[in-house]
Amino acid sequence: MLVVIGSMFTGISLGIMLRGREIKWIPYAITLLIWALLFLLGVHTGVDKTIVHQLHNIGWDTFVITFAAISGSLLFAWLLWGYINFKKRKE
Numbered sequence: 001m002l003v004v005i006g007s008m009f010t011g012i013s014l015g016i017m018l019r020g021r022e023i024k025w026i027p028y029a030i031t032l033l034i035w036a037l038l039f040l041l042g043v044h045t046g047v048d049k050t051i052v053h054q055l056h057n058i059g060w061d062t063f064v065i066t067f068a069a070i071s072g073s074l075l076f077a078w079l080l081w082g083y084i085n086f087k088k089r090k091e
Contacts, residue, residue: 045051
């Protein structure tokens, strides 16, 4: 847990020190790391025999909750994107 908190504060410190500099590769690195994390999560799930054997028991509840979470995230991301672009156009 201390490693996670230390990593977070290290990232915050670096962000503060690099504030004002344009680092063009950061968005690409973030996207690549998110893809890697999702891939590794899928591998970890596929390797776990308990999860794989229980997939037929999980049922529609899990599907509905997942679909609702993804839909809500997409909806609010779209709304936030529209709000930010509206605010930029207004200025």
